[in-house]
Amino acid sequence: MATSGDNSKKALVSALNGALADTLALYLKTKNFHWHVAGPRFRDLHLLFDEQALQLIKTVDDIGERVRKNDEYTLTSIGSVAATTQIKDQDDVTLTPDQMVAELRDDNRKLHARLKEVKETSEEADDNATSGIVDEWADQCEERIWFLNQTSK
Known part of the structure; x- marks a missing residue:
């Protein structure tokens, strides 16, 4: 018989794996755009996309390890x-x-929503470590959204 603690842990792991999937997919898309951007803004966007991709890939391992620290499996x-x-x-x-x-900005918004889900489920599961670290991931995501939003004006 599953307890509510088991259910909250399963919800947390599901949210973490969702954030892991979104982060990996967004990393690849960001690198794709880094490689293929062209035009008068090439240098600025090429460097911005690379900087953001690096930030995303650094988060991937942290998310995967949070899943494993919950004694569950990652993607x-x-x-x-x-x-x-x-x-x-x-x-x-x-x-x-x-x-x-615009596409990267909107996709980062999707990731941010997923990170909010991780925050909520980590608190429901009484996982203080995940609850604390997800704030950093969300802050980084908010910064990417801000930079991309300002770049599109």
């Missing part, structure tokens, strides 16, 4: 990421810089 493959993420693939390499910026 295991590109297929498991694709089945879990809310970030849509973007294979069009001819997007304008403005389209790239």
Whole structure:
């Protein structure tokens, strides 16, 4: 028989794996745009996208380790990421810089919503360590949204 503690832990692990999938997918999309951005704003956006991708990839291991510290399993493959993420693939390499910026901004908003879910479920599961660290991830996400939003004006 499952206890409410078991249920809250399962919800937390599900939210963490969702955030892991979104972070990995957003990392790949950000690198894609880093490689394919063109035009007069090339240098600024090329560097911004690379900086943001680096921040995302650094978060991936932290999220995965939070899952493992809860004695559960992380996502295991590109297929498991694709089945879990809310970030849509973007294979069009001819997007304008403005389209790239808007898409990354909107996708970071999706990740931010997922991080709010991690925060809520970590508190329900009495996982203070996850609750504390997710604040840092959310702050980084908010900064990416801010930079991208300001870049699109």
